[in-house]
Every structure is written in structure tokens, then in C-alpha cells.
Amino acid sequence: xxxxxxxxxxxxxxxxxxxxxxxxxxxxxxxxxxxxxxxxxxxxxxxxxxxxxxxxxxxxxxxxxxxxxxxxxxxxxxxxxxxxxxxxxxxxxxxxxxxxxxxx
Numbered sequence: 001x002x003x004x005x006x007x008x009x010x011x012x013x014x015x016x017x018x019x020x021x022x023x024x025x026x027x028x029x030x031x032x033x034x035x036x037x038x039x040x041x042x043x044x045x046x047x048x049x050x051x052x053x054x055x056x057x058x059x060x061x062x063x064x065x066x067x068x069x070x071x072x073x074x075x076x077x078x079x080x081x082x083x084x085x086x087x088x089x090x091x092x093x094x095x096x097x098x099x100x101x102x103x104x
């Protein structure tokens with residue numbers, strides 16, 4: 001039987017409408033809980049930007065090489081959650097998911 005005087009403690013305040021205050025994934029990092037991380041082979045990368053389009057976080061950064069616009073990409077591991085979508089959509093298989101090293 002639950003005590004009616006006890007109320008759950010919420011980490012975030014919920015306004016009367018039931019909505020959380022807006023935020024941005026750029027403000028939050030996800031770097032310390034992923035199991036795998038993407039590693040990009042720049043020799044295979046053709047700069048199609050599929051990984052950038054499909055990445056659910058701001059983790060893929062297009063790189064401008066020699067003033068020709070984005071021709072390669074790199075990974076921002078502070079925002080990567082290790083979902084592997086980038087590796088799945090890469091047409092040249094330039095992205096490989098590797099096991100994250102255990103931090104002790």
C-alpha cells in the first residue's frame with residue numbers, strides 16, 4: 001500500500017500543461033554511455049553526407065576540404081550515442097562500428 005503523502009521526486013519540473021521546457025541536443029553530451037563508436041575510413045568516404053542526414057544527433061560534422069564544400073566527415077564523440085545508423089546508411093561502408101573501450 002502506498003503512502004498518499006509521498007509524491008515522486010521529478011528530476012525536471014513539469015509545468016501544469018504537462019510539457020517539459022524545450023532544449024537542444026547540442027546542449028547535452030552522450031559520450032560516456034555508448035557501447036560502440038563509429039570510426040570513419042577517410043580513404044573510402046566519398047562525402048555523400050548520408051551519415052550526416054540520418055544521424056539523430058549533431059554528431060556528424062561535414063568537413064570542407066580545399067574550398068570545394070563538404071567532401072569528408074568526422075565524428076563528434078561528445079554527441080555520438082553509438083546507434084550505428086551512420087554505418088548502416090553509408091553506401092561505401094566507410095564507417096565501421098567498433099566496441100568502445102571500457103573505462104575503469
